[in-house]
Amino acid sequence: MKICSRRVKESAVAYALLLPSLVIFSFFVFYPLLKSFYHSFFELDLIGTSTYIGLGNYQRMITDYDFINSLKVTFIYLIGAVPVRAALALGLALLLNAKLKGLAIYRTVFFMPTMISIAAASIVWMWLYHPNEGLFNSILAFFGQSPKRWLTDPKLALYSIILMTLWKTTGYYMIIFLAGLQGVPEELYEAAKLDGAGAIKVFLNVTWPLISPTTFFILVVSSIDAFKLFNPVYIMTKGGPLQSTRVIIFYLYQQAFEFFRMGYASALAIVVFAILILFTIVQFSVGGKRTHYQ
């Protein structure tokens, strides 16, 4: 009896402690998700007039060229940004992992862009990419090269955004890699050196396997993050030129807040959510096997 009532009391207190968080999550995360799902079966506008259309929105999606295109753009962005960013972050972390004096300054420099707001960063890079007065074209002009239309060339614009993202977010992942690198035991490096292993062998056989949980974590988080790209597109290119930077979330935003097709936008949101989950599951099943845990 005594144990029973103690467990009940423990559960009650735990729930009381969790209540505030759960209330917020229920109202602003879980309920909206369900509501989105519900709305996706309707045609809905801002005023609230709604018409039930069953799977109409989903059917429309399949033949919606703009939707498919935005998925394509998102994936190009993902493939362009995620591996490069991870490699860059790892490279910087390796450099900074050396026990040399004064490395803290570099760490600050590389991490600082993460602190700047995405709005500020986008605006600064818009200036850098300015066709006439921007820094990059000024540098090109200095070397006698012709200026590039960084944000107005459909073939270039998405990569310009990728470059800005790399600048802004690599530092964050570098810190995470640094944390992972510090978890590698000294003895393993010493043993490898005793065996006469060169730097590359040490990296491939000791470092890389042992930081694989970190690498895995970074790839998953980094991918989810890349999927959510919105702010730079909104500020720098508004999806253009010629829809070459219109990523899926921006497309969703346009459907909801420029065309007021709330029902369709809700369906898009549900599909994006499903893709995210699927993508993460795939990453877990592929990566999970390759991750070594000590």
Place this chain on the structure above:
Amino acid sequence: MKNLSLNKKTLTPVGTHFLLILIGIIFLLPLYSMFVTSLTSEANLYVRESKFLLKNLEFSSYKHALQAGPWGRYFFNSLLVSSIVTLGQLVTASMAGYAFARFDFVGKNLIFYAILGTMMIPVEITIIPNYMILSSLGWLDSYYALIIPFLAHSFGIFFIRQHVMTIPEGLFDAAQIDGCGYIRSLWKIVLPLSKPTLATVGLITFLNNWNTFLWPMIVTNSDKLRTVQIALARFQAGDIIGVTPWNQVMAATVIVTLPIIVVFLLAQKQLISGMMSGGMKF
């Protein structure tokens, strides 16, 4: 001297520094351009050298940028919202993290995974129904819309849970013998021992909320509720005073960014060490 990454034969200390300086300069270039441009006069904007050289600097663009709108109000809004959100998250995350770390209860795993799941539900996806919910509550264009939805977040919960799990069992047992109940243990044991963790969570939460863009843009409309980020974006886009010259835009960017850079430089040790020990692994 230990060199855990690259063999001494591959990259000497001098080599490492050289490479790092090079990369460092590349990283700083955008910020350098931002500063130099903000101090350039409008006429000089079209002069090539003014991008690189610190010649003919003046503060006129700052004056114009500051006069363009109620920046005091914008900063007040950002400060108010971010502070309350940070405080709120610290409270809810402490309670929830403590609950997960020290309690056993029915449905514990279910709730844990549900909260984990919220990390997978990006704001961008729930923004539409949230907009409608806020609209029906009459909260659109109010501080409530900017604050209430963010009073809890999975990040802080996991961070604090991770930390509380490292507090030795013995301390809690001793406290219990002394007659401490569950809540007093939270107050007397967990919180005092969690100061660095709470500081890290607080810093990260504040910075993230200060920098957030999409949500305030969609749920607020009137000038008196604008946050600093939205004001900056509108200033650049010419929504406030027509097409804005870039030196003024950069000045405004500096004004918005400088406080964060200062806070970061002061708190970087705490922030970075907090991030690195925060158990960011699966």
